Amino acid sequence: MRRSLRLTAAAAALGLTITACGSTAPEVSADGGGLGTAESPVSIRVIANDAFAKQWQDQLVPEFNKKYPNIKVSVDGVPYNDQLPKTMLELTGPTPTYDVVLGDDSWIPQLAKTGGLMDLKADVSKWTDAGYDWADFNPTPLAAGQWDGKQYTVPVRSNLLLMFYNKKLYKKAGVAEPTAETTWEQYFADAKKLVQDTDGDGKVDAWAIGTYFTKDPLTPTVWQTVLNSNGVALLDDDLKVAFNNEAGVKALQTHVDLLKYAPPGASTYQFNEPLEAFRQGRTATMLMWGSVYKGTAVDEASTTLKPEDVGLTTLPAGSAGPGAHRGVWSAGIAKKTQHPAAAWTWLQWITSKEGEQFTGNTLGTFPARNSTLDGTPAAEWAAPVYEALKAGYAAVEKNKMWRPRLPEADAVQQILALQTSRAMSGQATAEQAIDEAAKEITELLKSKGYPQ
Template sequence: MKKTMSLCLMVIISIIFSACGTTSTPKDTPATQNPINSNTASPAQPKEVALKIGLPGAYDVTKKEIIDGFKTKYPYIKLEIEEAPWGDFATKITPELAGGTPPDVWFQENAVILSYGKRGVAEDLMPYIEKDLKLDDYTSALFAAKTEDGKVWGIPHGLNPSTMIYNKKLFDDAKIPYPTKDWTYEQMLDIARKLTKDTNGDGKSDVYGLIVTSAITSGWFPWAKSAGGGILDETKTKAIVDDPKTIEGLKQWVDTMKTGLAPTPDVVKVNGGGDQMFGQDKVAMMPLQYSAQAGLNKNFPDLDYDALEMPIGWDGKRVVPLVTNSWVIFSKAKQEVKDAAWEFLKYYLSDEAQQLLAASGAALPVKKSAMEKLDVSTKPQNKLAYANGVEEAGITTDENASWQEWRLAAQPIFTDMYNMVIAPEEGAKRIQTKIQDVLDRNK
């Protein structure tokens, strides 16, 4: 009888506890298996934020698909697009910065961005990069706007490096093998001698093996570096134009015209420019920036040519001049806006956006994986020569915060050197003084 009463009591207690919801979960059953969790909160919706993006050159320079892709992925970031022709944008941004009303994120020439960093209006992006990016995914050009103290004032909008292009017809007619990627300046000049010809017997060359220019990227800068010299030292605070190695490289540059391997400036002018001479089979080899291929293809659709990495210098090193435009975030914007601007830059550096950039043919991407998406349906087919050149030896043209000023001071003298009205030795001395004065004033 006692046992029966005990069993009944246990059943009653069990029923009461079950009704009160106090039955414990078995030890071997995870709590997450409970099918109902009334305490689970809904994910917080991102706070809406307005972001103004500046686009110099509008959608002719920046792919609209990239902007649209960002809008789709980040609907809570409400975009205002400020666009204008490139020159108008550059003029307009100066008073906007003075008044504290520029776009929140925009891009300009890399050297200009470096000057913004010095003035305190550009956000240092290094903390953002270290937090969110895997550096191995990108080329070293990601840090084109990095300064000696480790600050990064911008990230590339696109890369515009140089290669040498060569006219395959002229090589074939002369039965000369196409150059290979390990070629040198010395070999380039030797090939140029073999391809330079007087076809009508008047004692003057009608076909030239090479063409040189007075421009920084395709002219004096790579030639100054070719013998181990340069324009500025590694700190970008001292000029080294009067270094004997720099002078030797500049002499080689001018001697291509003196010896007849390259046309003189007056011959280039008479023939309508270097692109015209190359397209009309009058020049066998020519330096070409990535962005210039579209114009060459448009003007000479049947031209048979290809690209090759810049040659290796006499010092055993290759130098690939690299021009970039860089995105910058306005440092005085509210933090939530700067965070939104960085979300945009992260998207711009993503596979999706970088592949769109690669396919456009307007500039090289900075993400390595996107290099596989380069448009090889147009000439030159070997567009990887640009990409490989950047990865191996891409450098900016000694850009620093005073780059615009010292370059403008030096260019007229380099032009006189190119026109052969002043010897490289004398010109280098004058340029040395001009550049160093600018650098000292901007310390």
């Protein structure tokens, strides 16, 4: 009898413990957790990408604390490949670890679908500063944080796939520098001349292009841009495959053909390899995310190039206009946070005119606000860059150059990555790869309940 009692007591204790573990977060106070005082500061945690988390912690947070000393911010960096599942778990878990979550462009519908993100224009509006100017945002980066008619996130690191070019290598090859009007046909004609022997030893030591070629979800963004610049979308308005046609094959083939003018081994190029090749003056052009500009042309510790050596423009034009591809990192607030007021204050500051100018000048982050884009940047190198960025934003807006806006976007990119890689390595022709990708994406969307 006594033994049974003991067992019952133990079971009850365990049950209580489990119940406690599974309990939901307590209600948020009316002041949204407040902004803290000197005696009792508020702490918030941010889950960010490890590529820039440390930079934020070391440089951005101290600057923020000059204005808001009682909000302590911890920024945790997570590798890109782990960040989406970790953030999904975070948003759906019973108790929140992070108050602010960051997401890449294509993740936002998926994160929003969890129901774990606040609508920044409704849920936290009572803590929105009167001077916070939503209308000042350029619509292209702002749209990255929208889904289903709501603004779940706000752009914190605007980015576009753009074309970098090495002016010295263009001059050496006797080729005119590319402009927003340069077409793919002209580009390929120039590419032949850009594969050159620059030191006269009889060996080729500089090539025309470096970009993503390997099996990676970001690799298809190159030919997706070509497709979009010809006025064709990846999926139509009914979310049915729209690239299984001549335009799709041509776009992928264009990407595959670029390999002919790339350095040996370029088929394995992901993010770092083309960047290194360009920074060391081995490639004349690079299709890459614009945010690397400062590290590529300004920071002497990471590049051999100088701002006057590096040009930035949109990708070669198709029949519908020049190309670019949106890749905006934006940040939102976890619905279960106990400190929505502090979290939103932090986000408002880094996306304010003041915060954006600081990140632009100090970290080289691209702005999302028209006032910053149209203003005079503190750094001289930034002026032509902002011009290219504005042209890129316009191109993106005109031809809808972004990854699919649906919760299954990452799965779609995975399929495209595999088939792109098969075409790159000669395991399939561009036509076969496009056919297979179309089939698999249709199957995927069908299994998720989309009418196909």
